[in-house]
Amino acid sequence: MKDINTIVTENFNDNIAYLEKYHLITFKKLSALDNAIANGHYQERYELVYEDGNIDVVDKQTLLYLYSKKSSTHAVKSAESINYTLDNLFEGFERHKFTKNEINNLKDDKSFNSHLPSIASIIDYINQHSISGKSLKSIDKFIFFGVGLGLHIEEIHQKVKSQVYLIIEDDLELFRLSLFTINYQNISRSAKIFFSIFEDQKASDKTFNDFLSAKSQYNHYLKYFHLLSHNEKKLDEFSVVLTAQPHLRFLFHNLLNQYSQPLNYLFNDYKFLKQNTSFQNTELNKTPFLLLAMGPSLEKNIQWLKKNHKKFIILAVSSTLSYLEKEGITPNIIIHIDPFEWGDISFKKLQSIEFIKNSVCLFSTATPKNITSLINKENLYFFETGTSYKINSLKLSSPCVGSLSYQLLLVLNAKNIYMLGIDLAVDADTNTTHSSSHQFNKAIEDKAGITYKDSLIEVDGNFDNKVKTTPHFNASLQIIEFFATKFKSKNQNIYNLGSGAKITGASSKEPTNLNNKDISFLNFQTELKLFLDKNSSKELTKNEKSRLSKKVSHARLLQKKILKGIDYTNVISYLNLEISSESTELDKILDTYLRYMLSYVYDFFNTQEMSNKSTHQTNLNTILAQELLDIIEYYIKGHQWQI
Structure with a gap:
């Protein structure tokens, strides 16, 4: 069995190598802190101690222990506090409830003056078949507000095994000590990690957005753990970024009309x-x-x-x-x-x-x-x-x-x-x-x-x-x-x-x-x-008209692929909608629509108590395909009539 000195040394070396390779900004901050300490420009506030089988942090100014000499107990209790019910979480979606009359009125509305006709059928189906008081089957994304020594992070990871983590710590020196006590490299082998370490609001907002963009279909409910010693301000700041995501602020129908309207003027x-x-x-x-x-x-x-x-x-x-x-x-x-x-x-x-x-x-x-x-x-x-x-x-x-x-x-x-x-x-x-x-x-x-x-x-x-x-x-x-x-x-x-x-x-x-x-x-x-x-x-050149024709051809190709059948689990990759500089306007519209809708669908199936999954999957795939086809048809009509 390895002694504590060997463990903390291996952890630190693994973490430094991992951060230098995959999280260079965080690595450079740690290097700057080390240099400041070595040159006498910064006085260390904390000391790592190991007493009676517990590792802890002593604040040199107050002589208080961060974990009251019970760090292992704290980590276990932290993990025990995490459950699969719908509490201690952020909601990354808008709540909708439709009456029968509203559904009937929206069903035949193809004007795209609102986003509601394109989402009502799916959300109403989900609302009708959702289980009240459900438990989550998995917690695919998780947020840690506060690291401390990070022992609770490893315990919670062992329990939930999320695919994506956001780890936030405002105290750089404290985060540096966690490199001795937790092995981030090991966690990264089965999960994607985003670090927001010692960041101002501008930088942390970017990190939050990067986290939300990764596997965004799992953003419906975002569970988190807040270390009580960590400032609550970051929770509010994350909430703002969550509600300000582009697909929630500028909806897909706005994009659809933004991309179609110029053609009325061009011709x-x-x-x-x-x-x-x-x-x-x-x-x-x-x-x-x-x-x-x-x-x-x-x-x-x-x-x-x-x-x-x-x-x-x-x-x-x-x-x-x-x-x-x-x-x-x-x-x-x-x-x-x-x-x-x-x-x-x-x-x-x-x-x-x-x-x-x-x-x-x-x-x-x-x-x-x-x-x-x-x-x-x-x-x-x-x-x-x-x-x-x-x-x-x-x-x-x-x-x-x-x-x-x-x-x-x-x-x-x-x-x-x-x-x-x-x-x-x-x-x-x-x-x-x-x-x-x-x-x-x-x-x-x-x-x-x-x-x-x-x-x-x-x-x-x-x-x-x-x-x-x-x-x-x-x-x-x-x-x-x-x-x-x-x-x-x-x-x-x-x-x-x-x-x-x-x-x-x-x-x-x-x-x-x-x-x-x-x-x-x-x-x-x-x-x-x-x-x-x-x-x-005033006029379109021959080259510009040719480009417009290619956009319509691309749209028709997407129609054919959808008519062959889609599955919500791979629809973005199946339609090749990963957004890049080569993406068409239609790609961006469909991507925005799917970012809005897929979290509802994924969450619906992320239910422990669900039965008849295959039936629901067939029904929702059919509804989703029709909504995508309606969007594409509207796009084509706006683009081809003058070509």
């Missing part, structure tokens, strides 16, 4: 901006651009704006229009990206559509027809979002209009960019999210738990040291940081005039400290249209 002679469109070396670039959005700062600075708006080319997001109309400020450029029909409220709130009759409109190709029909076709220019129908068209991507507008001005090489209302933070006095006239303005309560849109966290402020924002806004700040790093040139000057969050790449500037002059040339609106006309195209 009806609408103008598409070219990829290399640039204001550089044009008269337009001698004039500063002012980007306006509906953050609280817009309303607070409206008197300044009314006096000074003629000193800028005004680029306004569509939600500002009715407010700007009331204040007598006509935008030169309007940005709109929402793919939803209810987005027309920004235009219907106008007293008169004549207010924007001369404004240039730069719209996403996902914009629905009920909105574009309100705009003079000669003033409308499209950029693609999420599609690549035209090879050399301008392509932008961002989940919110503020960050996309920022990206747009960067890629157009606007030299001097000013921003007002891109707050991405709540008002310091009222906790409101937008200016008072915005349709979705609301006050956020500052509370302990974290939800994606309705809780507050602190970030760096533009004028104040810290401001409060929501996780939703914070995601946009991270996207802006990426845009600034990727697209901002040395010749571009960006100024944030708002009192919200600090914007990466932008200098803070109080509006009252500006001394811009009125625009020097009077025909800039005409010049702007001439410039955009020169840098846009």
Whole structure:
């Protein structure tokens, strides 16, 4: 039998080799800690001790034992606390319950204006045949919040034998000690491990997303163990990431319409901006651009704006229009990206559509027809979002209009960019999210738990040291940081005039400290249209039409494969939907749909008490196949009618 010194030495050597090969970031953190200790820059807080057959950790500052000299007992009791009932878990799905009338009404709805018709039959079948108070047959993914010495991790792994683990520890020194007491390499032989060790929120959010992406069909119920000595904050942060997964935030029917809508414009002679469109070396670039959005700062600075708006080319997001109309400020450029029909409220709130009759409109190709029909076709220019129908068209991507507008001005090489209302933070006095006239303005309560849109966290402020924002806004700040790093040139000057969050790449500037002059040339609106006309195209090339035909052929191939029969257990690999740069739009739609649906199906069969499994499997495979065929048929109709 090996003595304790041999065991801890072998564990440490195995773990270091494993981390260096498969988890290099974590390995480098440990190396940095070792160097800091060796050079006297860090004083070790903990000491590993072995007494009376128990291994434990002593806090040198308090002289307290982490496990009260009962680490083995703690590990066993931790494993005993894990059961197969539906408690101590996260739910990675949306709950749905349908009445018979709703099912009948949804059954024949093939409009894809909602996701419900495509999910109702499967979820209703599952609801009708699910066992109340069921027990899970297996726990395929598991999360550890807190490592300590990790003894409980090995005990729980021996019990549940999950396929995927997420291991979270904020104390790097404590995690380092666990390398002596637990063999992560051995666990990794039968399971995939994701480590979130000593990570800030940005890094941990990425790790959480990576964990959720692995075998996502098992995300329905995610069991976890929380070490009481570990901060609970990470539980809230994980919950936010879980509910903000892409397939839950932007549903497959939104993708389907986003990918189909551009074809209505491509074949009806609408103008598409070219990829290399640039204001550089044009008269337009001698004039500063002012980007306006509906953050609280817009309303607070409206008197300044009314006096000074003629000193800028005004680029306004569509939600500002009715407010700007009331204040007598006509935008030169309007940005709109929402793919939803209810987005027309920004235009219907106008007293008169004549207010924007001369404004240039730069719209996403996902914009629905009920909105574009309100705009003079000669003033409308499209950029693609999420599609690549035209090879050399301008392509932008961002989940919110503020960050996309920022990206747009960067890629157009606007030299001097000013921003007002891109707050991405709540008002310091009222906790409101937008200016008072915005349709979705609301006050956020500052509370302990974290939800994606309705809780507050602190970030760096533009004028104040810290401001409060929501996780939703914070995601946009991270996207802006990426845009600034990727697209901002040395010749571009960006100024944030708002009192919200600090914007990466932008200098803070109080509006009252500006001394811009009125625009020097009077025909800039005409010049702007001439410039955009020169840098846009209307028709599809022969090559682009050929690519479109290939997309339809690919869709028909998927139809044939599905008609041969599918099984939910391998449908993604069977249809070759593993997403890559070569994936078609249809692949992404089906992948998003299956990510939404498969966890319901997998969980239904993950039931100890289930009987008649083969019957249920046949029935659900049949329903799933029909839903996939309906999606593909809608896609084909939208793509082939003009080829």
